[in-house]
Structure formats: structure tokens, C-alpha cells
Amino acid sequence: MAKKKPVMTVDGEIQISYKWSLGKAGERFFTELRDNKKIMGTRCRQCGRILVPPRIFCEECFVEDMEWVEVKPQGTLLTFGDSYFSTDGKRLKEPWMLGIVRLEGSNGGLIHFIGESSPEDLKIGMRMEAVFKKKPEGNIMDILYFRPLKD
């Protein structure tokens, strides 16, 4: 096949920093996570669903009738992924793992790193627990990762 003529380009970049507000629900969630190592959800008083991540309204009942509840830092692995490529598409020697964990006592959960295990150790439906950072800062990385629950 004939080699394609290189495309003539002009180079540039878009580099813009942001400060995103965490919002009414996010502020409470990340404050409790930072100060008390607690994972909080909001319970809809109409349908009883406990939302994690918490929100100030229930999208199904469409009401702002919520109360704050603590949920357990343990739950069920709904699914997981192990990837050999970094977020920006670079090849890795060792895979990194993400999972979605439904937290006990809630109808929701978190997507987070999976640690202290290899893909072969994991199974959909197994129980997991959160491992917290020693010096929390008020962001989602205050949970370092989830690991298989040790009895």
C-alpha cells in the first residue's frame, strides 16, 4: 500500500483548570468521609430507596424529601474490570482494577479501585470492604480502594 502523505497541521492545546462545587449533597458526603470516615447516603421518604452517592432529590419520585443515613463501608461486588491500559491509553505491565460495589444497607454504591487482590481472586457477588486513607482530605480518594472482605 502506498504510504500516505503526512498531514500538515497547526499545533495547539486546551489547558483550563476548574474548581467544581461538590453541591449540597456532595459537600455533606465528603465532609463525613473526611472527618468521620463515614459513607453517607440519602433515603427517599417516599419510596424508601437509599441513594449512594447521595443526592438531594429522588429521580424516580421526583421529590426533595430525603433524610441522611449512614451506610456500611461493606458491600457486594456487582462487576469489575481489569485493564492493561492506563486512563490515557498507555500500555501497562500489570493490570489495574475497578469495581462497582453495592453498599450494604443502601440501594446504591460506589465505583472504585479494587486492591489487595488479583483478577483471579474476584467473583461477581463476593463481599468487599472499603479501605480508608490515614489522612483524609475530603475527596473520593479518602477511600483508597475496596478489597475482598476478610472474615
Next chain:
Amino acid sequence: MPKKVAIVGVGMQKFEFCKNETVEEMIFDVTRNALENSRLSKDDIDAVVFGSAVDAFCGIHNSDKVAIDASAGLLKPTMRNSTSGSTAISTPILGYTHVASGLYDLVLVVCFEKMSENESAQAVFNTVYDEAFVRPIGLNVPIQCSLEAREYLNRYGLTERQMAKVSVKNRGNALSNPYAQLPMKLTVDDVLASPCLSWPVKLMDTAPVTDGARALILASEDVVRELDDDPVWVKGVGRGADSVWFMGRSNKALGRLDYAYLAAEQAYEMAGIRNPMADIDYAEVYDPFTYKEMQHCEALGLCPEGGAGRMIDEGISLKEGDLPVNASGGLQGEGNPIGAGMSRLCWCYLQVKGQAGACQVPKDVNTAVANGWGGMYQYNAVMVIGRD
């Protein structure tokens, strides 16, 4: 009563990596091609709708403004639509509503995406996720799809081998498509041996990064007979959108696309289709990853729920099969310029018209269905087209 709406022509161009044309030049190319194929000129077009998914791919924010001159839109009503990957079908649905409403007789729809010019398409994808809960974890599309595919295979007992067969079929079909980026003659073992991106998704289960555009022209029943004595009508449209909070929403079963089943039900009800397996002659379904073709065949009722593995095993979706799927090569073989996945609908049109060239399937095609998918396991859009 909505007016009946027909597709009267499509505009095609080659899908490739690193096109030398600008976004504007790509749009001009497919617009001119669609006008020629419909025997129309710029001034005949009443209004234009554009679709593209994520501006950061091409690095031009509000990229719709680039499309105005090149899409016959100069000094006309124009509007941009964006629903992630489902832009591919929600944009022609927006065009359909423009005409069905009676406001316009001839509407041009153009979808485009230029994905090769950024440093990393996957780094762009990371910016579509929630900033506080998801983005810091470093999620990108291959691992997003790994989460979904693992749950899907586990739920229905499907296999990597069945996924691989979809890649072999679609890349093989693309050998007959002059616009295709990645035609390949592969074996199942080639696919299974290709580098694992994120289990169960291998490199050869994944559509490439692509630059490209597609256009089509929609006409109202009032003017279509002057243009085409055998019109291909838009028979049904449907859309579904689920919550972005996939970890909290009621349907957490990523393997079952409730929102896609809903979109299909709407489109089939409007089209009067009760049994899609019997009533649909041909399908082009959204297949950025091989398992997505399988999920979409199920949601569109082209096989029973959980039956997509059997569908590919039994050869039903092959070009010569009873219900061919993606005889063009799909996104796997033709390329995947996200919004320009409208190509799926363009190929349905070409199949119904008998103009699909070497991709034409060896059976009568009167009714065809196309879909688009996108977002955080969220959006689906479906369109059914066909003869009276």
C-alpha cells in the same frame, strides 16, 4: 397527525484515521454527496441539523458553527444535537421531527466526528464522567465496557468466543465496503489472541479511532414523490435515557439495557412491528465493542434476551443469514467516528434501496432497523425505516 417522512439520499465518505480534511471540509464532502444522490441543490434545503458527540475530540468547542457553511445551512435554521454515541441516531430523529411537524419539507442531517487530532481519545473520554465520584478513579471507555461486558457475559452465560465471532463477521464484511477503515480477514483465534485491553475486551473486539462524516436528506410526504417514486419511509423512532448514576439507579444490571429495550419498544410500536425477528429484514446495530452488537441485538428483539450468542453461533446475523446484522462492517470494520455512527442508518437505507453494492445482502430488504448507544450506560436511539 405527523407528516410522513422519507429518506431521499445519503452522503458517504471514507472513514479513516488522520484525515487531511478539516471538520468543515469533511462536512462539505458528505453534504455535496447527499445532495447529488438526491438530485437536490443547496437552496432546496429548508433546515439543517448537525450531530457530534464530544467537542473535545476535535478540540473545537461549539463545533456546530463550523458546520453551517459546509452543510448547505447558510442563513437557514440550524440546530446541533448531542447525546453521546447515540447522537448517531438521535440526530436523524431530530431531523425527522423537523419534517414530521410540518415546519420544513426538506431537512439535511449531517453527523461528524474528528477523533485523531487529540493527544489521547481515551483521555478525552475520562472527562465525560462525574467530576467528584468517578473521574478521579481514572475510568475510561475500555474499562467502562469491561465492567459492563463482564456482567453481561456472567448474566447470560455468553463467551469471549462468541464475542470474537462478531469481530470476524464485521471486519470480514467490511472487505466489501469501499468506505471502511478496518476491513480484515480474521479468525476467531486471531481475535482471542489480540492484546487484552480490559477483560473480556480484546483489541480486536474494539472499533478503531476514526475521522469521518455522514449526511442524509429527509423529505416530507408532500414533496417526496417528485424526488423518489419508491420512497424509504421513517416508520418508527424511539429513544431511552437512564440515570448517569449507574451505581445508584434502580437498574444496576449493566448487562441488561432497559433503556434500549424501551427505545426499541417505542420505535416498533410506532412502526406497527409486533415480532421484530420476523418483521425486520436487516439491521445495523451499534457495535463499538463486539459484545455491544450482542446486547443490542437482544434489546432490539432480533433474538431472544440472552440469545445473542446463539444468534452468532448459528450464523443468523451473517451477511447470508436469515437476519443479517452489520453487513457494512459496522463500527468494528467501517470505523467509529462517534456521531457519524449515523452510517448505520445510511447503510440500512442503501440496503432497502438495493444500492449497497458489494455489501448488499442476498435477500429482499423492505424493513430495516438501526440504533445508537452512548453515555454512562445511558442512551439508546432506534430508527426503523422501510417501504410501504
